[in-house]
Amino acid sequence: MKKRLGPKALMYPIPIVLVGTLVDGQPNYTLVGDCALMGLRVPLVCISLAETHHATKGVLGTHRFSINIPSTDLLDRVDCCGLVSGAEYDKSALFTTFFGELPDVPLIDECQVSMECEVIHDHLVENRHMFIATVRETHVEESCLLIVDGKPSLADLKALDPILYGLDNGYYRIGAPIGEGYRVGKSIMQSLPRRP
Amino acid sequence: MKKRLGPKALMYPIPIVLVGTLVDGQPNYTLVGDCALMGLRVPLVCISLAETHHATKGVLGTHRFSINIPSTDLLDRVDCCGLVSGAEYDKSALFTTFFGELPDVPLIDECQVSMECEVIHDHLVENRHMFIATVRETHVEESCLLIVDGKPSLADLKALDPILYGLDNGYYRIGAPIGEGYRVGKSIMQSLPRRP
Numbered sequence: 001m002k003k004r005l006g007p008k009a010l011m012y013p014i015p016i017v018l019v020g021t022l023v024d025g026q027p028n029y030t031l032v033g034d035c036a037l038m039g040l041r042v043p044l045v046c047i048s049l050a051e052t053h054h055a056t057k058g059v060l061g062t063h064r065f066s067i068n069i070p071s072t073d074l075l076d077r078v079d080c081c082g083l084v085s086g087a088e089y090d091k092s093a094l095f096t097t098f099f100g101e102l103p104d105v106p107l108i109d110e111c112q113v114s115m116e117c118e119v120i121h122d123h124l125v126e127n128r129h130m131f132i133a134t135v136r137e138t139h140v141e142e143s144c145l146l147i148v149d150g151k152p153s154l155a156d157l158k159a160l161d162p163i164l165y166g167l168d169n170g171y172y173r174i175g176a177p178i179g180e181g182y183r184v185g186k187s188i189m190q191s192l193p194r195r196p
Numbered sequence: 197m198k199k200r201l202g203p204k205a206l207m208y209p210i211p212i213v214l215v216g217t218l219v220d221g222q223p224n225y226t227l228v229g230d231c232a233l234m235g236l237r238v239p240l241v242c243i244s245l246a247e248t249h250h251a252t253k254g255v256l257g258t259h260r261f262s263i264n265i266p267s268t269d270l271l272d273r274v275d276c277c278g279l280v281s282g283a284e285y286d287k288s289a290l291f292t293t294f295f296g297e298l299p300d301v302p303l304i305d306e307c308q309v310s311m312e313c314e315v316i317h318d319h320l321v322e323n324r325h326m327f328i329a330t331v332r333e334t335h336v337e338e339s340c341l342l343i344v345d346g347k348p349s350l351a352d353l354k355a356l357d358p359i360l361y362g363l364d365n366g367y368y369r370i371g372a373p374i375g376e377g378y379r380v381g382k383s384i385m386q387s388l389p390r391r392p
Contacts, residue, residue, distance in 0.1 A: 001337070001338045002294075002305075002310075002335045002336065002337060002338070003335070003336055003337075003338050003341060003348065004296070004297075004333060004334070004335055005334045005335075005336055005348060006333065006334065007239045007330065007331045007332055007333060007334065008239055008311075008331060008334040009233050009234070009235065009236055009239035009240060009241055009311070009331050009334075010265075010309050010311065010334055010336065010350055011211070011213075011231070011232065011233035011241055011263070011265075011311075012211065012233075012265065012309075012350070012353060012356060012358055013209075013211055013353050013358050013360065013370060014211075014233055015207070015208065015209055015210075015211070017207075033233065034232060034233050034234050034235065035207070035232060036207065036230060036231060036232030036242060036244075037205050037207035037208075037210055037229065037230050037244075038205070038230050038242075038244040038324065038326055039205065039230065039244055039321070039322075039324045040205055041322075041323075042321060042322045042323075042324065043203045043204055043205035044205060044244065044321060044324065044326075045205055045207055046232060046234075046242055046244075046326065048232075048234040048235055048240070048242075067207070069206075069207075069208065072374055075374060075375055075380055075381075076375075076380050076381050076383065076384055077381065077384065078381070079375065079377065079378065079379070079380045079381030079382075080381030080382075080384050080385055080388070081381070082377070082378065082381070083378055083381050083382065083385060084385060084388065086391075087391065088390060088391055089385075089388040089389065089390055089391060090388065090389040090390075090391060091388065093387075093388060093389050094384070094388070098198075100200065101200075109198075113206050113208075114198075115204075115205070115206065115207075120321065121319050121321075121326075123317050123319065123328060125235070125238060125240060125316065125317075125328070125330075126235075126237075126238045127237075127238075128234065128235045128238065128240065130234055130240075130242065130317075130328055132319060132321070132326055134203065134321075135203045135204060135205050136203055137200055137202065137203060138200065138201045138202065138203065138204040138206055139198045139199070139200055139201075140198065140199055140201055140206065141197070141198060141199075142197045142198070142199050145199060152199065152201060153363075153364070154206055154208070154362070154363045154364060155364065156362055156364040156366055157208060157209050157360065157362035157364070157366065157368050158368075160208060160362070162208055162209050163374075164209065164353065164360075164370065165377060166350070166352055166353035166356070167349075167350045168349070168350060168351065168352040168353070169376060169377040169378070170352055170353065170373045170375070170376060170377065171373065171374050171375045171376070171377060171380070172353050172354075172370050172371055172372065172373050172374060173371040173372055173374050174209060174360065174368050174370075174371050175368055175369040175370050175371035175372075176368065176369055176371075177366045177367065177368050178268055178271060178359075178367050178368060178369050179271055179272075179275065179366070179367045180365060180366060180367070181275065181278070181361060181365040181366065181367060182275065182278065182279055182365070183275070184271055184272050184275045184367070185271075185272050185273065185274070185275030185276030185277070185278070185279050186275075186276075186279065187272065188272055188273065188276050188290070189276055189279060189280060189285075191289075192276070192280065192285040192286065192287065192289060192290070193285065193286040193289050194284060194285055194286075195282075195283065195284055195285060195286060
């Protein structure tokens with residue numbers, strides 16, 4: 001039996017990343033769950049930040065930010081980045097900052113995967129900025145890379161061990177693999193009615 | 197040791213949803229991983245669809261779509277929705293369609309959570325549409341609702357049992373809970389340097 005709850009954004013599960021920005025020349029890191037892959041061939045991502053956030057000041061100033069994907073061993077530091085504002089606390093003290101291709105995009109050495117992103121579109125809805133960005137450079141810890149068909153490829157999610165969040169206010173880790181993409185559904189393709 | 201891979205959108209883990217559209221009056225469902233929560237107070241979501249996709253025709257026609265969140269027991273049907281195009285096959289045959297508030301937004305009865313979404317902004321980058329949308333109505337299976345402080349609230353992620361995807365082309369289920377939001381980081385807040 002279904003129940004109507006009114007307009008609610010009940011999206012789940014929510015991937016947890018740390019967004020890095022340079023605000024007034026200082027590195028700042030904030031916890032973001034409003035983030036997504038938006039395209040692979042042209043590497044696109046999207047994040048959403050409240051207008052009043054300290055990180056937003058950084059993105060509006062440099063038109064750039066980093067996405068750093070933490071694994072579960074960083075959970076207390078990650079959660080702390082969501083608890084306090086960079087306007088009051090220096091959250092860069094929690095991590096080792098490094099820089100890559102772009103001089104104004106701080107990256108987190110403790111994260112296995114980091115992306116340097118450049119904003120190509122900013123859409124404001126009420127008090128939230130939705131920043132659509134292209135990836136300019138990607139940094140991956142060598143231990144997380146596999147060579148597949150002669151090319152570097154990311155390890156599986158169990159090895160990457162990312163953090164997930166649910167609207168029950170809980171953090172979770174990745175569970176068991178359950179199937180291969182573009183394969184587990186093949187057996188039922190035959191049963192589908194063809195369009196005329 | 198870090199390795200630079202060039203511009204790659206290595207976002208993970210990727211939540212898997214089924215996007216429902218009405219295309220030429222017919223319900224169509226497609227697998228989407230390029231999707232995210234973008235805001236809660238104003239309920240916002242974002243999805244990205246290739247310009248040539250059958251579903252895109254539906255969204256451009258009605259300016260609406262649904263997000264349906266499948267659990268792992270639907271995995272073969274979900275994967276099948278990513279294998280074939282709605283231009284050739286009638287994928288609505290895989291599910292029981294129902295309608296809610298909006299007459300042109302098909303919803304999937306087998307999914308525990310469904311949202312009716314209305315596009316408020318469409319940004320095209322090369323061959324991809326990024327649709328930012330508000331949620332108009334949310335449908336939740338009653339067995340997934342808990343009453344917290346007198347209000348209906350979603351169950352935890354283990355109970356909701358959603359599907360995740362990794363760039364290793366594998367599907368995964370949710371793993372163990374590892375901490376409470378806005379709490380596990382409290383103990384290290386004291387160690388943070390205050391801004392002058």
